[in-house]
Amino acid sequence: MKKALILLTSIAFFGLTQAQVDRSVQPQPGPAPVINFGTPQEHQFKNGLTLMVVENHKLPQVSVSLKVDNPLYVEGEKAGMSGLLSSMMGKGSKNIPKDDFDEEVDFMGASLSVSSGSAYASSLKRYFPRVFEMMADATLNPNFLPTEFQKEVDKTLEGLKASEKDVKTAARRVEDLLSYGKDHPYGEFTSEESVKRVSIEDLEKLYQKTFHPQETYITIVGDIDFETAKKLTKKHFGKWAKGTVTSSSIPKPENVSQTQIAFVEMPNAVQSEVSVVNTANLDRNNPDYYALTIANQILGGGGEARLFLNLREDKGYTYGSYSRFSINHKTKSRMRAFAAVRNAVTDSAVVELLNEIERMSKEMVTEEELKLVKEKYAGSLIRSMEDPENIANFAYNTKTQNLPPNFYNNLLKNMQKVTIEDISNVSKKYFDPSSMRVVVTGKGSDILTPLENITFNGQKLKVLYYDKYGNPTERPEFSKPLPEGITAKSVMDGYVEAIGGRTKLEGVMTKSTISEASMQGMTIQVSNRQTAKKQMRVEVSMMGNVMQKMVINASKGYNEMQGQKMELKGKEFENALKDAALFPELEIDPDQISLKGIVDVDGKEAYEIQWSENKTIFYAVDDFLKIKMVETMEMQGQIQSSATSFGNYKTVEGISFPHSVQQNMGPQKVDFQVKSIILNEPMEDSLFE
């Protein structure tokens, strides 16, 4: 017995030396580090300017950040002014021309930028006095040159134009407008008209109105001592005269009394932007701040949060779904839970977003969820300490938001104190599913009817209609009633008749088309040869060189680029063969396609024909001509669409062909002009091998 015991212990001992640690057990964290963000040294100058300095001598560099804590202001009919002011600041100064300014900043290996209401510069320690001086000069003596001003106005207009059809831009614009109201700084938006109303004088005035020492906070961080920083600031900002701070009254944002859907029509949308928003009086002084921050993280803080797990991982509606609570102490804060989803699941996504919001207040969150989110928050706060500029930001927030002096040092402690009950309480208060605004921006003809039929908690949700600038509208008409006797077949017949008639079309044996487009100053030429035997050869050339070739005949097809041949296979080949028909409308079986209705296409009434799952073709109601084709495909979980518009129909040997063809794919746009069409010229079969 004794022997056995000895044996046993020696085995145990042997085991211990082999593995000093039990690696099957996940190590537990040591005691949590106590964090102390420290307080910057501070001085207020006679003109009211506040200086805060965080000395950090770890690296021989210094940075300065200037922020003006302005009251919110409305730009009104000149919306876009502050954006223009930003782009005009920092282009040199009244004392230094722009080129010399840039040259000198580069020479010092420094960085420097100025915008409306703020400035930032950073450099090696030895150049800091000069960089600081230049930043002060650019901030206090901005040079608004008319030529530069015009350039910036043009750029702004160009930007507005480029984003005109962008679904996301329209969605954010209307969400902001509905959340805050059109006369609120966060609700108003820049338009072509408002930008055109802005003059240089307006920028001068805005500059005078928004740059005052008594609202300005300069924070200097890095390898500098407090006295030096103070002297430097006094030298360059000490003579800056006090101004008058004007604060205007800002309208109070209102929530809706009953959950409703605001629908924004964007006919080109292939994905719907869904946002659930509401606003609340909540700043960092509010005791609910801590629990609400944690609650929001559980709802939609990231890849481990409920919205993501439900809408992406479980349902596969979207690439990502999140919620954000943007804290504001000058006006109401806003909660926004959102996702971009494919058209077909828009109504279901609305319901799931509302369900998750409701679940926050109806059910208790789990211990595991709470623990994970707290640890995540703690980790990111601790890691943020590495950047001394965060210390300066925290100090700035503490001052301008009237926070208790140790707010940030106690932040982690206060977050850790949040309980499951606290989360339930704040969720009931702020995530009330019965007074949410659901803003859906998307393609009404696909999504509106299902949206109108949503029931949530046994009630139908009211739907209001808006255009992409947030103006209330009537319910948009997508499909006009079809006239008696119009069917997919009659549209096909109408088209065939309109371009020349069946007999003429059937008389075409071959067709050769040359078209050209210009892209970034270069000409692309496309030659397309087709026969009635479903043979096709397309060649794309640039500067005389053939860059791409596609050849199709009844039995095979391939694509050739840079000498690399890619055979078309299976479905790809079938589709290509369908497109190889000289006049697809002549051959299509009308049972294979469907007439969806009459819609508006770029201001023209058109019959919408669903040609295949991914392809829709539009024929004008007045003359049956083909005016547009839309194809969709999926890329990286996003649905992309490409549209081709046809116009300028001209007759060639009695048959009408479009002579201008425009291709749109996302932001890219290519205009093709048809240079020549030749019918029935002899073509050898070998061309299509």
Place this chain on the structure above:
Amino acid sequence: MKKLNLSLFTILWMGCLFIYGQKVAFEEFDLDNGLHVILHQDNSVPIVTVAVLYHVGSKDENPERTGFAHFFEHLLFEGTQNIPQGKWFSIVTGNGGSNNAYTTDDFTYYYENFPSNNLKLGLWMESERMLHPIIDQTGVDTQNEVVKEEKRMRYDNSPYGKWNEEVKSYLYKAHPYSQTTIGKMEHLDAATLEEFMAFNKKYYIPNNAVLTVAGDIDIPQAKKWINDYFGSIPKGPDIVRKFPKENPITQTIKEEAFDPNIQIPAIFLAYRTPGRNSRDARVLDVISTYLSQGKSSKLYKKLVDDQKMSLQVAAFNMNNEDYSTYVILSLPLGETQLETLITEIDEEVVKIQKELISEKDYQKLQNQFESDFVNSNSTIEGIANSLSEYYVFYDGDTNLINKELELYKSITREEIRAVAQKYLSPNQRLELHYLPEPQKEEK
């Protein structure tokens, strides 16, 4: 419990460390199994980085099985014998950490950042990954899909996403630098589970890795834990690397490439230059900065600002172990032809080859290098990365972190001229016309 007051702490720092600007203190040693360990202690903020550099990159791959090193960058997050499949990320996040990894032609780098009370956890996770990762068909299948999405997103559907692949294919005829890190999807599809396991067994071994631990650590404690978790990992057979040499390029290689995702063409001038551990590679870095860093740099000022003939211009040296690739690229604006851009760029390069750069520009370069250098050491994560790479790619000279700026500063104007003459002539390069691919049209 660690108490910390940043502004107080900074005063302590002042006296002891930075008489000569900044000095990064570190300690290094080898475990019996050949794992090289680097420790850098900085207790100013309670955070820690645990990083492992494996000396395996795309150049180590079988030409019929490209993309393996990068594939492992995904696979090795799947789980280990003690970390259940799919739990890696929630363990990191749930303990306040963040993590990532990346793959290059020469190496793969994995790291976690944690609050410093989780150093032990970080060491455990990395040792688990080194000792016994789960490599099974489920993980391979999952990551195969993810990698394909990544390739679509970053290369196939990304404007200009294929330029590097094109440049490599023309500059490297013998050396495996012709391979890309993302690799070929058909290779990954064809790879068997056994091949993945063999690759892991060959390269992911302690004697082919460097463990770097940086931040708020207690050195004796860290050493003990490192020994506990990594000491028992078995050593693997030594890896012998013998890559073929390239013949010098003596005639301009003119090629075209087509990209369906762009509207604006681009010109890429690419030169094959010496590996990173050479003085010439550093001189070429200086030349890049001279040509294209900042609004007042030679090429930017001339092509973009003054003559408005280019949308973008950049010169950079992609430093690698055996060779580097020096690239000058530019996108035209409006009607400008690519040939015009080449002429204008060459004019500036010829100036460097013929004349000494001005004293003022020389001073500016010194300032810019100093500034970049200071920034590169501003985070614990960045310092850990630098230390690992210096050790592996500069003959074990980890202390380069404290000497490299001086090396750059010692480069003379005459050397700049000589190196430009030696490597940057038109007959030594590839001229790649990178053009929009016309869309397939249905007329």
